Amino acid sequence: MRLRILLLSFLFIACKDKSKDFSQKNGTQNNQGEFFVSFNQLDKSYCNKQNKEISYLYNKLINKNDFYGQFLVAKNGKILFEDYEGFAYIEKKDKNHKNKPLHIASVSKVLTAAVVLRMVDEGKIGLDDKISKYLKGFYFDDITVRMLLNHRSGLRHYGYFIETDVKWDKKNRITNQDILDLINSGKIHLESKPGTRFAYCNTNYALLALIIEKVSGMRYHEAMDKLLFKPLGMKNSFVFDYEKHHDTVSQTYKASKLRLAFDHLDLVYGDKNIYSTARDLLKFDLGTYSNKFFSDKLRKEIFKGYSYEAKGERNYGLGIRLREWKEAPTLTYHNGWWHGNTSSYVTLKNDTVTIIALSNKMTHKTYQTKKFIALFNPIYPVKINDDKDTGGASE
Template sequence: MKFNYLYLPLLLLVLGCNESKNSKTFTLNNKTQKSDSEFFVEFEPLSKKYVDQKKNDIEYYYTKLIGTPDFYGQFLVAKNGKVLFEDYKGYAYYEKKEENRKDKPLHIASVSKVLTAAVVLRLVDEGKIGLDDKVSKYLPNFYFDDITVRMLLNHRSGLRHYGYFIETDVKWDRSKRITNQDILDLINSGKIHLESKPDTRFAYCNTNYALLALIIEKVTKLRYHEAMDKLLFKPLGMKNTFVFDYEKHHDTVSQTYKASKLRLAFDHLDLVYGDKNIYSTARDLLKFDLATYSDKFFSPKLRKEIYKGYSYEAKGEKNYGLGIRLREWKEAPTLTYHNGWWHGNTSSYITMKNDKLTIICLSNKMTHKTYQTKKFLALFNPKYPIKLDNTEVSNGANE
């Protein structure tokens, strides 16, 4: 399977495009859409009765758990590729009175890791990257020779979070914004020690994905921003998704707020990409999610590597695959998801392959309500050990 670096068909074509003899149709947002995409997957249609009932149920619990008047953000639930419910609230840019809407990108925080991983994994399917290749193959003179690409993806590298080591080990000047290359240079200086021996334990670490972004650049010979756009966003029709560029975007993007509506400033960590700094919408993330069901997007062999756990040093249901979090329940299908938290932005992306279910919540005003999304699983499969009537608020740590 080869990337077409010049052009890939769009995943979703707007109604009214010329239909080729091979095009197929599907329902999105109550409209019939046409797709010529090589990533198109046809799902079983849902009955009107089922859709109406689920919409009512979702709306009731959404209003109760998330969509209160103080919520700023986007919420979407889809099954079998069909949107059952979506809502957009609050302000993307309060000072300009710019409201949140379906086509307004929000910072998706660590859900960005899912998209970074997707491009790396597509390049693995291409044969351009090996999962068990050493990082030093792509980033010459990398200081820790035992670390592999797979260890970056599943957070088993033993590397420390750059946000911590620049404070404790090198006393970074906060008036200077740090870059991915700065992070690599600091690691290669030998001044930064490992948190643990590579591949001995799981430790969620943004440094891993900052390095994966550099590997994407080395392999594609494109800036990460361009590579993500060319290899993922454009092919999937993610028209409202982009990588943040401070000089270009800082006063035009959606802003981020404390719960009190106080706007938060950008800081010295806001140039680092790969681990964060992608802006997207709930609808665009749904387009991405639908593509992941296609064997042309991820090969069946690679998909098995992505959605399995790698860390069993400690007992428990929590685990991590390749760019995706897991809750490995004994009596129910594994929960596959990713959360995010950066400044006042919180995000949650749930993709349940067995039930063909997608739940997305994005917020640009600080709230833990975003992490309530997993509760909506109870509306679709009674096997999930989830209760809707008891609110469970996460503290957001390591999301």
């Protein structure tokens, strides 16, 4: 925390061009209200230098001629580089642009976790409360809220157990309540003993969405809007409602540009199904620096690793992935993949840098975003030319 305060206190001074400065014009001050954080402005020469370096690396790592999506890099709320390419809906000739929401896939988990964690700060939820306190009759009594957040519950992925254990009729779209009912039926066994190992599992976040509904007294869609999107000025963010949105939202495509259909899993929310923009996600990221958004006490719980049964630098906090390096500050990030949508949210808390990539046409290049951190601090052990570390569905 001391290091973060020092870095925030001694950053660079002002850019004259404020047209893309979210900390002064388009984000924190006007749209984030109580969560406003005042970042020092950046020197214009620094901004220009970074823009050129980011642009060069972007053109090298991501083929913009084949990219359908949004890409943004910011420091201290100042957008240093952004680009919007391709079509959100090819058949309607609807192009991607800065205000066009895209499906952010599992980056939705970061936002679901944020609402749960703010409820923890408000004393409405306890991290170590049992799930049965909120979801009455929950079958596995040892699982806690914390275990859902850090993927140590031992629960199995609903996409798998409905195939193998209950033979779900795919003509019917499954809901969060269906998932809970199946678990409570006793027909779904655990993959591991709760609290013993990490296993990334969408079921955890489908249940967290139900807890949000129980505690807030609102449907998840409404709760996310009232408790997160509106307070942060995320005007182009919403939770997908199939009946309302399926033919108006941005669509998802294979690499061949063949449009992918919605399926029986597309009603489940919490783990996915948030549509947002790179600029809105930047507003969210800036808000997380505010002590009014997360308390310092809770922040320590969020950004620490919980899974050390396997050696390595990869870990998971509460709703966020971590790279815990000995030689550099911890990297916090989350990737996503749903149908043809891929996403990456990378944030350097010590360097106040945000990197966001969203794509609605299938590509793994979205996961190249972690390589851009090398442009901000050479201490990070990331190799720009290393193609082995691009991330994937499990990321």
